[in-house]
Amino acid sequence: MTDAFDTTKDWTDDLALIEMAGREAGAVALSHFGGAPEVWWKNGGQSPVSAADLAANSCLEDILRKARPDYGWLSEESRDDPARIAAECAFVVDPIDGTRGFLSGGKTWVVSVAVVARNRPVAGVLVAPALDEIYSAQLSGPALKNGVPIAIAAAGEERRPVEISMPGNLAGRFNADFGARLRRHPHIPSLAYRLAMVADGRLDGTLVRAHSHDWDLAAADIILERAGGVLVDEAERTLGYNHADVSQGTLFAGHPALVSEMLRQFGPPDAP
Incomplete structure (x- = not known):
């Protein structure tokens, strides 16, 4: 299942479904926001x-x-x-991406549904209820923010750093x-929202440390792609999703030309 779908295929019905579900889940999450929901700890x-x-x-x-029992x-x-x-087909979901930020009262958390x-995302939605923002895209359409098309920052823009x-x-x-040309943006707890910021041009790019997961990335990946950007690994390969192993390596996102330059300029880890 590695061959890509025809890019002319329309995924509008699925996009409408996941946007509706994302809105509903966002309202559920928002009802807890600013309160003191019970918290448990996982992964040690x-x-x-x-x-x-x-x-x-x-x-x-x-x-x-x-709605889709066969997915x-x-x-x-x-x-x-x-x-x-x-x-x-499969749904790839993070009900709250950026839980730490959510719990601390930060607004940059999203419901992520793809x-x-x-093995590639064909429709994706990021719902940011605390910001009243919705990002969406499907394989044969534009990337949208609150219904308005968005695009990544052009590689040739004279934005320094x-x-x-x-x-x-x-x-x-x-x-x-x-x-020396780079300026680090302050940390944003939600990886999906960081990628959305690249998609709408507020960030030029982002690096992602190893061990992010499919649910952090899939919806944002299709939104970034339809906005003109790329999300790739250190070998400049697009990502595959819904495999047995759902963790990813070090990743690079941004305008294709910027990402290629980042990869050329990126060296190995320092020796111990």
């Missing part, structure tokens, strides 16, 4: 999950799995079902001259 105490995450996840699963299901907050891998077909969101441990791996 490294990652929080709250009652808001679980409630939004239940909302999404109830709507989407009833696979992959969510950060659901037990993994390996049957998803054999499904031609349809993945043959280049605004990049990136972890400190990756910033030091750029060639010194190239690195």
Whole structure:
């Protein structure tokens, strides 16, 4: 299932479905926002999950799995079902991307919902209820923010320094001259929202440390692609989704020309 779908195929119905579900889940999450939802810790105490995450996840699963019972299901907050891998289409969901920010009262969190077909996203929605923003795209249409087309920053723009969101441990791996052109943007807890900021031109690009997951990326990936950008790994390959292993390596996002330059200027980790 690695061959791509015909780019003329229309995914409007699926996009409308996931946008409706994302709005509903966003309203559920927003009802907990600013309160004190119960919190548990997973992954050895490294990652929080709250009652808001679980409630939004239940909302999404109830709507989407009833509407498309033949689609696979992959969510950060659901037990993994390996049957998803054999499904031609699958929902890839993060009910709240940016939970830490959500819990601390920050507004840059999103409900992320994608349809993945043959291992690539074909429709995606990011709903940011606290900001009253919705990003959306499907394979044969434009990227939209609140219904208005968006586009990434042009590579030739004379914007110096280049605004990049990136972890400190990756910033030091750029060639010194190239690195001097970059300005690190303040940290944004939601990876999906950072990619949306690249898609609408507020950021030139972003680096993503290894071990992000499909649910963090899939919806934002199709939005970024339809806005004119790319999201690739260190070998400049587009990402595959809904495999058995749902973690990704170090990633680069932005205008294709900027990403190619970033990859050329990016060196290996320092020796221990």
